[in-house]
Amino acid sequence: MELYKNVYQIQSLYGGRNLFQYLFVGDNNLLVDTGIAETPVKVIFPYLDRLKLKPDRLTLAVTTHADLDHQGGNDAIKRASPGAFLACGESDRALVEDPRALFDRRYNFLRAEHDVGFDSDPSPDAGRKRAMDFTFLGGERIRLRDDWSLEVLHVPGHSHGHLALYDQRNRAAFVGDAIHGRGCPKAAGGMAIPVTYYYVDIYLSTLRYFESLAIDVLYSGHWPIMRGEEIRDFIAESRQTVELLDRVITENLGNTPGGLTLRELMDAAAMGVGDWPKESWNIAMFAVWGHMKRLEERGKARALRGTKPVKYQLA
Numbered sequence: 001m002e003l004y005k006n007v008y009q010i011q012s013l014y015g016g017r018n019l020f021q022y023l024f025v026g027d028n029n030l031l032v033d034t035g036i037a038e039t040p041v042k043v044i045f046p047y048l049d050r051l052k053l054k055p056d057r058l059t060l061a062v063t064t065h066a067d068l069d070h071q072g073g074n075d076a077i078k079r080a081s082p083g084a085f086l087a088c089g090e091s092d093r094a095l096v097e098d099p100r101a102l103f104d105r106r107y108n109f110l111r112a113e114h115d116v117g118f119d120s121d122p123s124p125d126a127g128r129k130r131a132m133d134f135t136f137l138g139g140e141r142i143r144l145r146d147d148w149s150l151e152v153l154h155v156p157g158h159s160h161g162h163l164a165l166y167d168q169r170n171r172a173a174f175v176g177d178a179i180h181g182r183g184c185p186k187a188a189g190g191m192a193i194p195v196t197y198y199y200v201d202i203y204l205s206t207l208r209y210f211e212s213l214a215i216d217v218l219y220s221g222h223w224p225i226m227r228g229e230e231i232r233d234f235i236a237e238s239r240q241t242v243e244l245l246d247r248v249i250t251e252n253l254g255n256t257p258g259g260l261t262l263r264e265l266m267d268a269a270a271m272g273v274g275d276w277p278k279e280s281w282n283i284a285m286f287a288v289w290g291h292m293k294r295l296e297e298r299g300k301a302r303a304l305r306g307t308k309p310v311k312y313q314l315a
């Protein structure tokens with residue numbers, strides 16, 4: 001779909017959710033996110049073909065953040081377009097380059113203490129190891145044409161190195177998975193999965209930062225296109241969800257002096273929100289862990305490290 005002149009949204013489905021990449025066509029041709037391993041061959045290259053662009057005309061592919069559905073196609077892009085540069089946020093580089101690191105350090109890091117996680121071996125969807133050509137810290141500019149450039153924003157919370165791209169000319173922001181609302185929807189409607197921010201205070205700062213930016217249209221990795229008031233509502237809902245999880249977790253800990261495991265707190269959070277499908281509750285581990293880390297840092301909760309899985313109590 002052409003969003004506005006020379007800017008395209010490339011759509012496919014993954015796990016019932018929309019999965020979007022974005023293409024900017026100028027003197028430099030920029031792809032934002034590469035999908036899962038098969039997305040370039042099955043979706044992106046056919047899309048380029050319809051625009052009469054060969055894959056080797058890509059100048060740069062930016063991975064907004066470390067997740068298999070955003071970085072999985074990097075190797076396929078580089079092989080079809082060896083002259084295209086690959087880039088991501090500096091703090092995500094190790095995870096974006098290596099699916100093993102992604103699974104061990106981002107998806108399964110809670111397994112030892114909390115007995116929650118994903119498959120231990122990387123899914124084929126995560127693609128192959130592939131080095132980044134360079135990394136962004138935020139504040140850089142990508143020139144598309146002499147009269148058109150994008151600003152690189154550092155918007156952490158879902159990951160440490162999460163990037164967004166801002167098109168000032170069109171007051172449009174391309175934010176990947178930086179903002180979560182109450183969870184991520186299915187393409188067909190209804191909720192698909194819980195919120196997956198990891199670092200709560202940093203996430204809240206990122207939400208405030210987006211509120212300070214002049215955005216008329218918001219494009220993301222999985223959520224519908226939002227405009228005007230919808231953007232303010234989405235950010236407000238994101239903040240309210242953080243507050244809701246904090247309240248539900250604290251109340252449940254208060255009612256259970258013997259302590260609760262991370263899994264029990266995930267279930268409590270899911271019931272508090274109400275419309276996350278039960279088969280996706282496992283994914284609440286990241287946000288709930290983030291809340292527990294913050295409550296511990298503030299001296300409001302403590303982890304009983306001798307127990308397995310670890311139990312949390314109010315301090």
Ligand SMILES: [Zn+2]
Pocket residue numbers: 067069070177221222
């Ligand atoms: Zn995603």
